[in-house]
Amino acid sequence: MTRFACLGWLAAATAGVLAGAAFAQPLRPPEPHRQTERQVLENPVPATADSVATGRQWYVFMCRECHGNTGLGDGDMAHAGGDIPDFTDDVWLHGSRDGDLFRVIKEGVTADMQPYADRLDDEDIWHVVNYLRTLADRR
Ligand code: HEC
Numbered sequence: 001m002t003r004f005a006c007l008g009w010l011a012a013a014t015a016g017v018l019a020g021a022a023f024a025q026p027l028r029p030p031e032p033h034r035q036t037e038r039q040v041l042e043n044p045v046p047a048t049a050d051s052v053a054t055g056r057q058w059y060v061f062m063c064r065e066c067h068g069n070t071g072l073g074d075g076d077m078a079h080a081g082g083d084i085p086d087f088t089d090d091v092w093l094h095g096s097r098d099g100d101l102f103r104v105i106k107e108g109v110t111a112d113m114q115p116y117a118d119r120l121d122d123e124d125i126w127h128v129v130n131y132l133r134t135l136a137d138r139r
Helices: 003-024 049-062 076-080 098-107 122-137
Strands: none
Touching: 049 122, 098 122
16 A cells, blocks of 8 residues: 555544534534524503504505504505405404514514514504504404
8 A cells, every 4th residue: 555545544533423423413502592583572651642543553554455543454555456354353364462463563473564674663563563553442
């Protein structure tokens, strides 16, 4: 065996040992799995009368045309496409927590339910969420 070939064998053996060590690792790291993207957002805005009133103003201005005066999904634009959900039942297609509603409004979900990130700042979106919560009570 030449010296060169011998070194090659050593390198291959070392690589094999390292690969073996890598396979011996557990498949998942022991730390809890983090889902930063889907982390639950807490509503930082208390649902005061002022907050609900501000939310209502935005709703009338931007949402009522589809979602309807009382949130039944019967606004003038409701026929334009998409199935408009009823805000007064307790069915939430995209999650029922305040943070879920916030995300739907901010990021949008369909061509009809568009993102409002560039039209409403975060605080205003929370005001709207607080307003939406009152619709179910007025049924
Ligand atoms: C052009 C019509 C239209 C407008 C305007 C509109 N939406 Fe929607 N919205 C929809 C449709 C359609 C859906 C159902 C989307 C789907 O298929 O999941 C929806 C879904 C939602 C949902 C999720 C309901 C659920 O069951 O999870 C929320 C919350 C919501 N809209 C809030 C708003 C708010 C707040 C505004 C105003 C800032 C707004 N929408 C404006 C059409 C509209």
